[in-house]
Amino acid sequence: MVVPILDLATEIEFLWDDLMAAITRVLRSGQFILGPEVEAFEREVAEYLGVKHAIGLNSGTDALVIGLRALGVGPGDEVITTPFTFFATAEAISLVGATPVFVDIDPRTFNLDPELIPAAITPRTKAILPVHLYGRPAEMEPILAIAEEHGLKVLEDCAQAFGATYSGRKVGTLGHAGAFSFFPSKNLGAYGDGGLLVTDDDQVAEMARMLRAHGSRRKYHNEMVGYNSRLDALQAAILRVKLPHVDRWNAQRREVARRYNQLLDGVPGLVLPEITEGHVFHQYTVRILGGKRDAVQQSLARAGIGTMVYYPIPLHRLPVYGHSEGSLLEAERVASEVLSLPMGLHLDGVAQGGVVKKLIESL
Numbered sequence: 001m002v003v004p005i006l007d008l009a010t011e012i013e014f015l016w017d018d019l020m021a022a023i024t025r026v027l028r029s030g031q032f033i034l035g036p037e038v039e040a041f042e043r044e045v046a047e048y049l050g051v052k053h054a055i056g057l058n059s060g061t062d063a064l065v066i067g068l069r070a071l072g073v074g075p076g077d078e079v080i081t082t083p084f085t086f087f088a089t090a091e092a093i094s095l096v097g098a099t100p101v102f103v104d105i106d107p108r109t110f111n112l113d114p115e116l117i118p119a120a121i122t123p124r125t126k127a128i129l130p131v132h133l134y135g136r137p138a139e140m141e142p143i144l145a146i147a148e149e150h151g152l153k154v155l156e157d158c159a160q161a162f163g164a165t166y167s168g169r170k171v172g173t174l175g176h177a178g179a180f181s182f183f184p185s186k187n188l189g190a191y192g193d194g195g196l197l198v199t200d201d202d203q204v205a206e207m208a209r210m211l212r213a214h215g216s217r218r219k220y221h222n223e224m225v226g227y228n229s230r231l232d233a234l235q236a237a238i239l240r241v242k243l244p245h246v247d248r249w250n251a252q253r254r255e256v257a258r259r260y261n262q263l264l265d266g267v268p269g270l271v272l273p274e275i276t277e278g279h280v281f282h283q284y285t286v287r288i289l290g291g292k293r294d295a296v297q298q299s300l301a302r303a304g305i306g307t308m309v310y311y312p313i314p315l316h317r318l319p320v321y322g323h324s325e326g327s328l329l330e331a332e333r334v335a336s337e338v339l340s341l342p343m344g345l346h347l348d349g350v351a352q353g354g355v356v357k358k359l360i361e362s363l
């Protein structure tokens with residue numbers, strides 16, 4: 001039995017005719033940079049998310065960079081974020097000249113622990129950047145309350161949480177802006193790089209539109225130093241094919257998670273993820289206790305079962321940020337325990353049963 005952690009072939013096969021029609025339409029139009037296809041996607045995705053502005057960008061990383069700059073974050077500022085995330089979260093803060101200030105996570109949610117945020121606020125703090133890790137919405141209510149009290153901006157990193165909801169609202173629409181990634185493996189993925197910034201704020205949106213086109217509203221009338229960071233028309237057309245299916249796919253992911261939790265219930269040495277409201281399970285991630293994680297991963301690999309460790313090194317321990325060990329204990333502990341199991345539309349009951357059986361044998 002071979003079970004990859006991720007398999008896009010099922011989805012591509014299912015959508016084949018619609019994808020070919022969309023790609024052909026763009027090729028025949030001759031319009032590859034911005035234009036009607038990108039505008040149509042921006043309209044449709046804004047309506048889906050329930051937000052005023054959606055700006056198609058080159059990648060999720062650029063969405064974070066452009067989002068931070070559009071919110072006024074720059075050199076000398078501090079941005080509070082989680083150390084337990086993909087590097088791009090902190091990298092974006094550094095790229096705009098600001099400093100990431102890492103606050104420890106709640107190991108139960110894998111997300112920023114809101115109770116620890118106030119102690120990290122200084123006169124230089126400008127923003128909070130929560131991540132909805134693995135598709136589980138961060139604790140936005142206390143985060144927004146702290147931001148309000150201290151006059152801070154909130155940029156949500158929604159790269160892993162397209163379609164996730166918090167108190168009935170889509171993530172990305174709760175803070176001042178939300179950044180999404182369409183990297184192929186994400187819950188809504190393109191077939192190449194892509195990203196999106198969303199906001200209800202007209203000025204933030206206008207700034208983001210300028211920044212993605214070399215800091216110009218009008219061609220050759222550049223007003224600031226920006227980026228070349230536009231969503232490709234081809235990717236926009238592909239995303240338009242996929243967007244109408246994303247709620248069903250997210251529901252299937254939750255169903256896979258529910259089955260895992262049922263099959264693994266009560267197994268000693270394992271901590272299972274909670275199936276909370278609005279969680280879209282970009283990853284189904286367990287904690288393996290007792291220092292056995294790496295051995296379990298190797299044993300699953302020998303059996304043909306793909307797993308991943310997201311993420312083995314908390315960002316504050318990377319040489320670029322270089323904080324000493326023992327400063328953010330929960331993130332450090334969890335990084336040595338997490339293992340993400342196969343997740344997606346390719347997992348039928350048989351494959352999932354095989355994964356679970358082998359996992360239990362390996363423990």
Ligand SMILES: *Cc1c(COP(=O)(O)O)cnc(C)c1O
Binds near residue numbers: 059061160182193194
């Ligand atoms: C994927 C990801 C990003 C970066 O997105 P790209 O489109 O690959 O640039 C940022 N943050 C998180 C949490 C991610 O998972």
